[in-house]
Amino acid sequence: RMETDCNPMELPNNTGFEEDSDYRDFEGTDVKDMRLEAEAVVNDVLFAVSNMFVSKILPCAEDVAYINVETRERNRYCLELSEAGLRVVAYDFDQTDDKLQTPYHETVYSLLDSLSPAYREVFGNALLQRLEALKKETQS
Numbered sequence: 032r033m034e035t036d037c038n039p040m041e042l043p044n045n046t047g048f049e050e051d052s053d054y055r056d057f058e059g060t061d062v063k064d065m066r067l068e069a070e071a072v073v074n075d076v077l078f079a080v081s082n083m084f085v086s087k088i089l090p091c092a093e094d095v096a097y098i099n100v101e102t103r104e105r106n107r108y109c110l111e112l113s114e115a116g117l118r119v120v121a122y123d124f125d126q127t128d129d130k131l132q133t134p135y136h137e138t139v140y141s142l143l144d145s146l147s148p149a150y151r152e153v154f155g156n157a158l159l160q161r162l163e164a165l166k167k168e169t170q171s
Contacts, residue, residue: 069096069112072139079153080143081105088125099124103149110142117142 069085077083086097086109097120098110109121116135119142120127136142143150 064093065096065112066091069098072112072117073098076139076143076150076154078157079103079150080147086125089127097125097127100143102143102147103153104147106146108146119146 066085069091073083073085080100081103082099082101084099085091086099089097089109091097094113096112098112098117099107100110101107101124107123108119109124109126110117111120111127116137117139118135119133120131122128136145140154143154
């Protein structure tokens with residue numbers, strides 16, 4: 032069975048988390064943890080690249096994380112993930128090059144699409160397979 036997205040109408044309007052006084056003063060509750068965000072990015076597109084993982088060498092912080100990616104063409108990149116988006120910061124794992132001025136991408140899909148034709152093909156094929164499965168599901 033295929034996963035379906037959660038219908039936002041099914042979510043409770045108030046989780047009570049905001050009002051819970053135990054958490055209100057906890058520093059950083061309103062800040063995204065970029066390491067968690069980076070892990071989610073990796074899990075989302077790992078199937079369409081050769082290798083991808085959050086850097087254990089470069090420092091992760093609340094506002095920045097680094098992701099190493101090797102495309103199916105065997106090109107290696109180090110990506111910076113921040114509130115501004117994702118961008119290439121080096122052409123090897125666990126590196127940053129301050130001289131490199133690459134554009135930010137809003138999504139990992141957009142970034143990988145610009146770097147890797149093989150990613151584009153694999154991702155596109157996966158999308159088509161999902162659409163076919165949905166079509167069969169709705170016809171039965």
